[in-house]
Amino acid sequence: MKMSRALAILNGITVVAVPFAIYMALVQAPDAINIVPEIRPAQRIIYFHVPSAWTSMLAFLVTFVSSILYLRTNKLRWDIWARCAAEIGIAFTLAAIISGSIWAKPAWNTWWTWDPRLTTYTIVLLLYVAYFMLRSAIDEPGRRARFASVYGVFAFLSVPITFMSIRWWKTIHPVILDPTADFGLGPGMTVAFIIGNITFTILFVTLMANRVRLEWLSERVAALHDALVEGDTLADWQGEGVSPLASPQA
Amino acid sequence: MSRYFHVIAAVLWKDVRTELRTKEVFTSMVVFAALALLIFNFAFELRIPNKSLVVPGILWVTVAFAGVLGLGRAFIAEKDKGSLAGLLLAPVDRSAVYFGKMLANLIFILVVEILILPLITVFFNVPLITLPLLLILLLGTIGFAAVGTIFSALAVNTRAREVLLPVLLFPVLLPVLVAGIRTTIGLLEGDPLSDHLNWLQLIAFFDLLYLVVAFLTFDYVVEE
């Protein structure tokens, strides 16, 4: 199946945007001046760490919304969206935790500390690991999708807590998106920071589009098999607007 | 509408009646909680610099673990004997079955708490039985039973069964557990409850949220 034009363009944009964001972060952005010189290089982690964390939240939001849509419509594509977004969300969560840890070593002189922000964020990671454990413990696809959707809704309820954790109780984790804090970014840094966030969002959309396409193709293989063996497809049965047989796009 | 509440009451009555007769779940919860307390006591023996920092954790962890033990059983008996279908045949919205089960679980856990609170008070010599603390514990337990009941129905229909329940449950309950423990620490340090009203509101808010989401999604968990 040929890749659609839109997806090809999206992939192209991402291939250009990611090196550009790296250039902005590592070369173009000025050194931070209000911190000791030894940790100035480490400070540049912010251009990757914050976008990773932001993207993970976005991904889990997509899982949440897709889960609701699956329960409401019973359409296969929303289950695909939910699980693909959760997968990508876990990847970005790990990226944020690892990059944060790399920064923490020079800044806090430890790889890890039981700071509320770190702890709650790690629990969010476990939430979505549990999401996939639940999925893998159910054989019947309809039930798997239904149960995972219910869990996907509950799981997201506690995600905002990590966001609020640094504001609600004393934590050593810096607050970046707070104009009153003295951790503010200079103008050159702000540009790189915004570009980093936009690029990671684009990267998320691209990964999502490709991942959903892949899952849809694999459903299509199953549907083709059904059509050959059974003479019809389950999508025909359910009257899905889009049958995997008819279109490569979810 | 009154039919709806009759079904809630009937399911609650049935669960309590069965439990009073067998005492299976209840006994294991209480014995487990007592054992956990003894082990904690042993682990922290004479080395507690500040009891008010350690005891809240012990209290909530013991309640959570004993609770999950009981919750795991909530749907297993129904599932194994196939009697769940009998409940689902009741001519009302299925959420009534959820609320009946949830209230039964809530009562079981609350009774376990009533039994272990004096134990903790004696073992660790801290004043746990105060009105504000009971209020926090009640609110936290409502959230625990609200999520635990629907997740118990989820877990029982998977291959892993009750093994999966704590894995699903604890991360979701994070806000309630965190707020509960923080408030308990504050109260044990002598703060008035009014210092912790925001945490109290947070738990109440999540309790409500859990109940509403469970009310909306329970049907998807029990129907094939």
Next chain:
Amino acid sequence: MSEPLIQVRGLRKAFGRHRVLRGIDLDIPAGASFVLFGPNGAGKTTFLRILATLSRPTSGQVRVAGVEIGDNPEGIRQYLGLVSHAPLLYDDLSAAENLRFYARLYGIPDAEARIKEMLERVGLYHRRRDLVRTFSRGMVQRMAIARALLHNPPILLLDEPDTGLDPQAAEMMTGLLRELGGSERTIVMTTHHLERGLEIADRIAILSGGTLVFDAAASGLSYKDLRPLYDRYVGTGVA
């Protein structure tokens, strides 16, 4: 003739990609005793569970008294009684307590009188205070029938009610069903026991591989006629 009480059109059910029912069309008139034969795995239980609103169809319509079951499942459930493989009883409650529980679920007025009446009819009134745990399989099944008929539903669904019963108990149960079924009540029963099914049936169908392969009035049909038919449809693997 008026509209059939139960009307099934194009009913399909798949668990994932495993197709259990592949398009069932069926009319069951009010007052009929309909028996659905079929081997294990033919989809009989799934079919009954869909009628009982325990399972949602993948596609197709099921109407009871003209109402699509998905539109008003709570209302439909009031009209249904189900006897399934599992007795739907609680071992640690007594016979009377079990029925009292179900009487509350269905909001039955004057429940105690009704419970007494049902226990007497299935011959278990003298055991009303005993835990169901202590009952024999046959007694449990009689309790299950009492439970299913407690709210006097116009439709009684029976999913292999004779499974696990010794011949004597099964005989007794068939008699009980004939007596309790009456002419008013519509009975939908599944079984793979041809003789026993024929005893109560006035209409039969054979389900095999998820489709109805035979659907006819039972009058004048004897076991001798049905056996070769059943073997031909089921045995040769007609899907």
